[in-house]
Amino acid sequence: xxxxxxxxxxxxxxxxxxxxxxxxxxxxxxxxxxxxxxxxxxxxxxxxxxxxxxxxxxxxxxxxxxxxxxxxxxxxxxxxxxxxxxxxxxxxxxxxxxxxxxxxxxxxxxxxxxxxxxxxxxxxxxxxxxxxxxxxxxxxxxxxxxxxxxxxxxxxxxxxxxxx
Amino acid sequence: xxxxxxxxxxxxxxxxxxxxxxxxxxxxxxxxxxxxxxxxxxxxxxxxxxxxxxxxxxxxxxxxxxxxxxxxxxxxxxxxxxxxxxxxxxxxxxxxxxxxxxxxxxxxxxxxxxxxxxxxxxxxxxxxxxxxxxxxxxxxxxxxxxxxxxxxxxxxxxxxxxxxxxxxxxxxxxxxxxxxxxxxxxxxxxxxxxxxxxxxxxxxxxxxxxxxxxxxxxxxxxxxxxxxxxxxxxxxxxxxxxxxxxxxxxxxxxxxxxxxx
Numbered sequence: 001x002x003x004x005x006x007x008x009x010x011x012x013x014x015x016x017x018x019x020x021x022x023x024x025x026x027x028x029x030x031x032x033x034x035x036x037x038x039x040x041x042x043x044x045x046x047x048x049x050x051x052x053x054x055x056x057x058x059x060x061x062x063x064x065x066x067x068x069x070x071x072x073x074x075x076x077x078x079x080x081x082x083x084x085x086x087x088x089x090x091x092x093x094x095x096x097x098x099x100x101x102x103x104x105x106x107x108x109x110x111x112x113x114x115x116x117x118x119x120x121x122x123x124x125x126x127x128x129x130x131x132x133x134x135x136x137x138x139x140x141x142x143x144x145x146x147x148x149x150x151x152x153x154x155x156x157x158x159x160x161x162x163x164x
Numbered sequence: 165x166x167x168x169x170x171x172x173x174x175x176x177x178x179x180x181x182x183x184x185x186x187x188x189x190x191x192x193x194x195x196x197x198x199x200x201x202x203x204x205x206x207x208x209x210x211x212x213x214x215x216x217x218x219x220x221x222x223x224x225x226x227x228x229x230x231x232x233x234x235x236x237x238x239x240x241x242x243x244x245x246x247x248x249x250x251x252x253x254x255x256x257x258x259x260x261x262x263x264x265x266x267x268x269x270x271x272x273x274x275x276x277x278x279x280x281x282x283x284x285x286x287x288x289x290x291x292x293x294x295x296x297x298x299x300x301x302x303x304x305x306x307x308x309x310x311x312x313x314x315x316x317x318x319x320x321x322x323x324x325x326x327x328x329x330x331x332x333x334x335x336x337x338x339x340x341x342x343x344x345x346x347x348x349x350x351x352x353x354x355x356x357x358x359x360x361x362x363x364x365x366x367x368x369x370x371x372x373x374x375x376x377x378x379x380x381x382x383x384x385x386x387x388x389x390x391x392x393x394x395x396x397x398x399x400x401x402x403x404x405x406x407x408x409x410x411x412x413x414x415x416x417x418x419x420x421x422x423x424x425x
Contacts, residue, residue: 036219
C-alpha cells in the first residue's frame with residue numbers, strides 16, 4: 001500500500017502542499033468568500049422578512065381604512081337621512097302654514113261677502129218697504145175716501161211684511 | 165498502470181511521484197511538485213471557480229449562485245443545528261473542510277484515464293486525512309480548554325454517573341475521545357482507498373478477461389463492467405457522504421468543546 005510505504009518519504013511534501021492549498025481554501029474561500037455569501041443570504045432573508053412585515057402592515061392599514069370608510073359612510077348616510085327628514089318636516093310645516101293663511105284669507109273674503117249680501121238685503125228690504133208704503137197709500141187714496149196718514153200705512157205695511 | 169507486464173496493479177494509482185524533477189529540502193524532507201500536489205491545486209482551483217458563482221451576490225440568485233448558496237446554507241444550518249448560534253463562528257473552517265474533501269473526492273473519480281490522464285485522489289492518503297483530522301481535533305482541544313479550562317474534563321463524566329463508577333467511566337470516555345482523530349482520519353482514507361481499489365480490480369478483470377478471449381470477456385468482463393458502472397455511482401455517493409460525515413463529526417466534536425454536552 002503506497003499510502004503506508006511512501007509515508008516517510010512523502011509526508012513532508014504532502015504536508016507542504018496541503019498547508020498551501022487548504023490554507024488558501026480556508027483563508028480565501030472560508031474566511032473571505034463564505035461570510036460574504038452568508039451575508040448575501042442573510043440580507044435576502046432580512047429583506048424577505050421586512051417585505052412580509054411591510055405587506056402585513058399595509059394589509060392592516062387597508063383594513064383600518066376600510067373600517068374608517070365604513071364608519072364615515074354610515075355617518076354620512078345618517079346625516080343625509082336626518083337632512084331629508086328635516087326638509088320633509090319643514091316642507092310639511094310650511095305647507096300647513098300656507099294652507100292656514102289661505103283659509104284665513106278665504107274666511108275674511110267670505111265674511112266681507114256675507115256682510116255685503118246682508119247690507120244689500122237690508123237695503124232691498126227697506127226699499128221694498130218704502131215702495132210698499134207708497135203703493136198702499138196710493139191704493140187706499142184711490143179706492144177709499146178715507147184719509148190715512150203716512151205713519152198708519154207704515155205701521156200696517158210693517159205688520160204685513162213681518163207676517164209674511 | 166503496469167499493463168505491459170500483463171499484471172494490473174490496483175495500488176499503483178495511490179503512488180506519489182514527482183511531476184517535475186527538483187525541489188528543495190525542508191526539515192529533512194524533499195519537497196517536490198508531485199501528482200498529489202497537482203490534484204490539491206486542482207481541488208483549490210475547482211473550489212475557487214465554483215465559489216465565484218456565489219460572489220455575484222444578487223438579491224435574486226441565478227442557478228449557479230443558488231447552488232453555491234445551497235452549499236453554504238447547508239453547512240451554516242448544520243453548524244447552527246449542532247452547536248447553536250455560536251456555531252457560525254466555526255462555519256468557515258467546517259465549510260473549507262467540507263469543500264476541500266468533497267472536491268478532492270469527486271475530482272479523483274473523474275475518469276480522465278480514458279484520455280490518458282492519471283487521476284489521483286488526494287483524500288486516499290492517510291497523511292492528508294490524518295492531518296485534517298488532527299487539525300479538527302486540535303480545534304476541539306483549543307476551544308474546549310480556552311472556554312472551560314480544566315472544567316473541560318467534565319466532558320468525560322456524563323451527568324448522573326454514580327460516584328464509584330466515575331474513574332472507570334472517565335477512562336472509557338477519555339479513550340473514546342482520544343480515538344476520535346484516528347476514526348475521523350481513517351474513515352475517509354479507508355472509504356476512498358477501498359472504493360478506488362475495487363474499481364481498479366474490476367477494471368483489471370475486464371481487461372484481463374477480454375485479453376484472454378472473447379468468451380471470457382463476455383462471461384467475466386461484461387458483468388464486471390456492469391458492476392463497475394453501479395459501483396462508480398456508489399462511489400460518487402460515498403465521496404459526498406464521506407465529506408458530509410467528516411464535516412458533521414467535526415461540528416459535533418466542536419459542539420462538545422463549546423457546550424460540554
